[in-house]
Amino acid sequence: MGATFYLQLAIAGLAVGAVYALVAVAIVIPYKASGVLNFGQGELATMGAYAAFVLASFQLPYGVAFALVLLGGAVFGMVIERLLIRPIANAPAFTLVIATFAIGLAIKSAVSVRWGDTVFSVEGPFGDDPLLFAGLRANPTSLWIVFCTVAVTALLTLFFRYARTGMAMRAVALNPEAATLMGIRVHATYRWAWAISAAIGALAGLLVAPVVGVNPEVGQLILRGLVAAVLGGFTSIAGAVVGGFAVGLIETFASVAVGSTFKNLVPFIVLLLLLAFRPYGLFGTREVHRV
């Protein structure tokens, strides 16, 4: 098999991995900020996909739909944090996990009731004609997904490093009590964390909709997103992105190496092997507590 074959596979793997990366980042942000693992994150992507479908039916330009989905996702994230998460913030971690799971189920049920399980299609921003270069072919929407993932990662890195809210979120993640004493409004940072996370989740749905269609099962992405997040270390944005791309590439190449039957298993095996040697993932660090 020639280089073209492997490069073509790599393009496919990166395209799939970019979506996993976005979902992983969306999982990591609220976990980092508030310690809540959002099992409803996949359904936030589902919501983004349906939002894209609805907005497309109004013939809105892609750019406007893109902005509205991001904004809608952010507002929805804030609403979730304020109405559903904050009232039970002090409950055991397991209760919070179940609550986020319930949020996901509610979203999935709502779209199923409204639209059923029919697969709808949404136009991508650059049409369906594949791009050809050096004997390789790529769907322009897939390249757009990769670009958006890289752009989101860069923006988040800048946000956490230089923006006041971003720095506040890092401080709260490190030590909420100390952050409070320093005058940081902890609840506001939690709200921002959920807003950013939900916006990215919705963005993942919007981006993936032209490629895989719009149906209530879009949220299945959460499983790969979780693997990517754990692979990356669970508290690192860069780790989540690397993990996402890695899972996409592993899955795609595994389907050639071991067949499609076992390809879904391979990322989990890789994860288990990695955790055996690096229990904190690729970019995670051991938590040290002063005693």
Place this chain on the structure above:
Amino acid sequence: MKRLLLWAASAYLVLTATAASAQTASVATDQILIGAFGPISGPAAFLGLAGRDGAALAFKEINALGGVNGRKIQMQFEDDAHSPVRALAAVKKLVEQDKVFMLMSVGGSNATAGTIGYVKERGTPMYVSIASAPEVTYPFARNLFRGATTEAARYGEVYAEFLASHYKAKRIVLMTSRDEYSRNEGDATVTKLKAWFSIEPESRLEFNNGDKDFTSQLIAAQRANPDVIAVFGSPPEAAIALKQARDLGLKQPIFVGSAIVDQGVIAASKGAAEGVKGFALIPMLPGSKHPDMQKWEAAWRREYPNARAGRPSIFDALAYADAYVVVEGLRRAGPQPTPESFIRGLEGLQNYRVGPVASPRSFTAKHHIGNLTLSPVEVRDGNWEPVQWSSTHPTEILKRYK
């Protein structure tokens, strides 16, 4: 000894009377309770939702005309989520708790196969509309019937003949989903390609229900340089695969299994389905401009005015037709239907069909395969249109029942 015999006889009478009362509990003076199941959640919900709605429409029409032998039909529906375990639980509930008169499966093979052992053991009549799992009809069980969907072995016969004679293919690549239905279709096709035409497929590539990327399979298929690629799976996955095949520049014609022959796959694949061929279980598909189908679709839309894109689907039409077949069996069972008289009623059907939108059903006391007819179709201008081709190779699937 006499006392022992008396006790045994009494016990037998009590047990048979209890069993009889349990069997007929679902037949009240004014209604007959039918237990139906299929997936209305999960990735295969397109099957169960359509199956449920199609059957419900038929029962509503029948009830509006007075029901069957003076009784109205009531359908109790359970979700099996396309899982054999959930399907078995649903069937147990319907039989033991709801005490339905008969069962109707409008789900997939994977889930339906999980119920077969229990249903055989209980003896409750079960009419399988959509699933093609071989164990429904072989080994033969008197209480199991297959309706719209034909035998996996029959698919294999017709597909193999079509691939070899219509496409004149020598090099064939199969892409099959790992679900029961698609595997059965693939297995049967491979068997007949080898046996009848001495064609060994170049490769057989698998994928999973719910997969979103088929690049590796499509590249592998492309590299095998086949004359045709045969895809067996479900519409959601097929729509993605067809789009990706176009993106990757695959030039080979694509043939699809009957489960993919659905209007939904055309809508979801955005033009990438043009030229795709397959086989339909009914003479015309929803979306057809034929007046009979237009009339049926109008009736369906009156019942479900908020229809979503892709509905009614072929599965609505299949379950609709099979609901009428079931009722015809009940009508022939007479005013006091029992499982036995219902089975005999169905076994008396010869080329019965509710109208031009359905294929005919025939059952005998030797086999319960209702439909052996498959019609070739092709996507042209966004619709499944008939292809001029008919099978000439004699079928072999009824041999094993003689």
